[in-house]
Amino acid sequence: MISAVIYKKNLNKFGEEVCGDNFQLGKTEDSKIAVMSDGLGSGIKASILSILTTEIISTMFKKGVDVEEVVHTIANTLPVCKVRGIAYSTFTIVQIFRNGMVKLVNYDNPKPIILKKGQLYWPTYQEKIINDKKIKISTFTLDPEDFIFVMSDGVVHAGLGNLMDFGWGIENIAGYLKRMYRRTRDIKYMVDNLIAVTESYYGFEAGDDATLVGLKITEKPRAIIFTGPPLDPKKDSYYVEKFTKFDGKKIISGGTTSNIVSRITGNEMEIDLTSTSSKELPPYGHMENVDLVTEGVLTLKALNKLLSECKNNMYEIDFDKKNINAADNMFLILRDCDEIKIMVGRKVNAFYHNPALPFDMSIRSNLVRDIVKNLQRVGKDVEIEYC
Amino acid sequence: MVISICVGTTCHLLGSSSLVEAINELPEKYLNNVSIKYSTCFDVCHGQMKPPIAKIDDKLYDDLSPDKIKKIIIAMVGDN
Ligand code: FES
Numbered sequence: 001m002i003s004a005v006i007y008k009k010n011l012n013k014f015g016e017e018v019c020g021d022n023f024q025l026g027k028t029e030d031s032k033i034a035v036m037s038d039g040l041g042s043g044i045k046a047s048i049l050s051i052l053t054t055e056i057i058s059t060m061f062k063k064g065v066d067v068e069e070v071v072h073t074i075a076n077t078l079p080v081c082k083v084r085g086i087a088y089s090t091f092t093i094v095q096i097f098r099n100g101m102v103k104l105v106n107y108d109n110p111k112p113i114i115l116k117k118g119q120l121y122w123p124t125y126q127e128k129i130i131n132d133k134k135i136k137i138s139t140f141t142l143d144p145e146d147f148i149f150v151m152s153d154g155v156v157h158a159g160l161g162n163l164m165d166f167g168w169g170i171e172n173i174a175g176y177l178k179r180m181y182r183r184t185r186d187i188k189y190m191v192d193n194l195i196a197v198t199e200s201y202y203g204f205e206a207g208d209d210a211t212l213v214g215l216k217i218t219e220k221p222r223a224i225i226f227t228g229p230p231l232d233p234k235k236d237s238y239y240v241e242k243f244t245k246f247d248g249k250k251i252i253s254g255g256t257t258s259n260i261v262s263r264i265t266g267n268e269m270e271i272d273l274t275s276t277s278s279k280e281l282p283p284y285g286h287m288e289n290v291d292l293v294t295e296g297v298l299t300l301k302a303l304n305k306l307l308s309e310c311k312n313n314m315y316e317i318d319f320d321k322k323n324i325n326a327a328d329n330m331f332l333i334l335r336d337c338d339e340i341k342i343m344v345g346r347k348v349n350a351f352y353h354n355p356a357l358p359f360d361m362s363i364r365s366n367l368v369r370d371i372v373k374n375l376q377r378v379g380k381d382v383e384i385e386y387c
Numbered sequence: 388m389v390i391s392i393c394v395g396t397t398c399h400l401l402g403s404s405s406l407v408e409a410i411n412e413l414p415e416k417y418l419n420n421v422s423i424k425y426s427t428c429f430d431v432c433h434g435q436m437k438p439p440i441a442k443i444d445d446k447l448y449d450d451l452s453p454d455k456i457k458k459i460i461i462a463m464v465g466d467n
Contacts, residue, residue: 255395255428271394271425282399283425293427295396 001098001247002144003221003338006034007187007315008213009195011154013042014205020046021152021211024054025379026061030098032338033061036213037091038109038152040081046209049089053078057093067095067103071137075107075130087133092150094215100143106136110156113174115147118181120174144219145185149177154210155194159201168201187216188315221338222248225330227296228345228364229256230387239343239387240264244289246341249333252287254296257345262287269293284326292333294326300367302327307374314378339381344368346386388421388463390456391442395428402452403439409453413460420464 012019020042026033037053039046053074060070070093079088090108097103104112104123114121125136142148157167173194180190191214198210224246230239240261243250252258262269271285271293281302282295306327310316314335319328334340344365365386372382392398392406410423429447432438436449441456448459 256430258427259430269427271427273423273425282394282396282404285425295394295399295427297396298399 001221002096002100002142002217002219003098004032004034004096004148004215004217005187005336006032006213006215007191007313008036008211009191010152010209010211011195011199011202011206013154013207013209014202016043016209018044018047019211020050020209021154022047022050022054023211023213024058026058028061028064032096033058034094034096034150034213034215035091036109036150036152036211037089038154038209038211039089040084040086042209046089053089053091057091061095067093067105067137071105071107071128071135072130075133075135078133080132090152094148094150096142096215096217100141102140102142102148104136104138104140104148107133110151110153110170112151113147113149113170113177114142115149115178115181116142117146118178120178142217144217146217147177147181147187147190148215148217149173149191149194150213150215152209152211154206154208155198155212157208158198158206158210160207168198185216187214190214218336221336222246222341223251223334223337223339224248224341224343225251225253226257226261226343226345227253227300227368229254229260229347231346233347235387236260237264239345243343248339249337250290250292251330251333252290252293253299253330254294254345257296258287258293261290265289281325281327284329292326292329294330297364297367299326299330300364300371303330304367304371304374306331307371307378310374310378312378334375334380337380339383340375341383341385342368342372343385343387388444388460389424389442390421390460391424391426393427393429393432393438393440393442394425395432395438397432398428398439401438403441405453406439406441406451406456409457410460413457417460417464421460 008023010019010021020039023036035054035057037050039049057070081088092109093105095103123138123140125138128135156170160167191212195212226243230236252261258269267288269285269287271283281299284294287293372384375382392403394403429440439451440449441451
């Protein structure tokens with residue numbers, strides 16, 4: 001099963017308050033859909049046109065209409081500018097299915113750039129003329145760690161007349177992304193970097209709206225967090241089995257919880273001696289078949305703080321990769337997941353009521369409730385099971 | 388000797404990270420004799436013993452402070 005992590009960045013045309021490009025994310029039962037539209041011109045008018053386009057496309061997808069039909073509708077309704085003979089907005093749709101299939105639909109936006117196993121991949125497109133509009137459609141498969149970059153022509157034209165004759169162009173951008181892939185697979189870094197270069201090619205006064213959407217194909221888009229010992233110790237092995245059989249990233253948050261898992265599976269827990277980078281948080285570790293083991297309440301509290309700093313998505317926070325603590329680590333694992341399951345044990349550690357501690361520690365379930373709310377806000381599907 | 392320092396929630400809150408630092412401050416002749424490990428909750432902090440807690444060669448020690456753990460190590464290594 002595959003999915004994608006998606007990150008977008010845009011530049012507004014110099015002097016404009018709003019961007020004439022728009023981007024929307026949607027999903028169906030078995031796929032994730034990214035839609036990017038570029039409205040004719042710039043400013044408010046362009047913005048309305050592109051929002052309208054992405055809105056119609058996303059809404060139709062949500063209603064279960066398939067790509068071909070969506071394209072048909074949009075191509076038939078999209079007005080064409082009488083003066084210039086071009087459509088009022090262009091669009092690109094990327095639909096990523098869980099089984100690895102990718103469907104790309106492009107109408108008049110620059111060719112999306114695809115990196116397959118680090119190499120540039122240019123799929124063949126089938127052309128369909130719908131209501132005088134040439135729509136390009138392609139279907140292919142991708143694997144985890146492959147990338148798709150969708151952009152508006154504002155990116156491609158950067159440098160036009162200024163530094164180069166025709167802007168830096170799709171070939172150069174593709175080459176740049178390919179070189180960058182050798183240094184990093186961090187989608188946020190790649191997109192931010194490319195937009196920064198674009199902006200500099202414009203001499204920091206963008207001549208057009210420029211949007212870049214990066215999609216990184218990922219594996220195992222699910223994660224599970226097991227926190228707190230189950231209320232009834234007789235059920236320990238039942239829940240541990242449920243946890244270990246989970247298909248996805250596995251996180252244990254809590255000392256007693258990790259002891260229980262370790263006892264039942266026979267796998268010993270190893271705490272990284274070098275991970276004690278943060279004074280506030282205890283170090284973290286690993287166990288066979290478990291991706292991350294952390295302390296409980298303090299780490300969850302720190303995770304919740306990070307999450308509440310994100311408005312729309314989890315890419316709003318930067319980390320110093322060399323110096324990450326247990327909560328940062330958990331945050332980074334969750335960032336790459338679509339679905340998150342939390343198993344919350346309800347047994348309370350009696351010591352947590354101790355007045356010697358700085359705050360009431362018996363707050364695990366309230367804390368988890370806040371975390372769930374925050375995760376949902378940044379677009380995650382969250383399931384919670386009390387045990 | 389093997390020292391396992393508990394880095395569970397309560398031990399951490401009551402200062403287990405300062406124990407590691409304290410041990411690392413010891414002169415080399417002591418340090419050469421110890422290997423430090425981290426451990427999750429020993430499940431003895433619910434009233435039986437007072438955090439922070441560490442296990443030294445299979446025996447649990449509680450209510451530790453930097454000074455206390457240093458003294459214990461010096462005494463034990465000195466005996467050898
Ligand atoms: S937290 Fe250290 S023994 Fe429980």
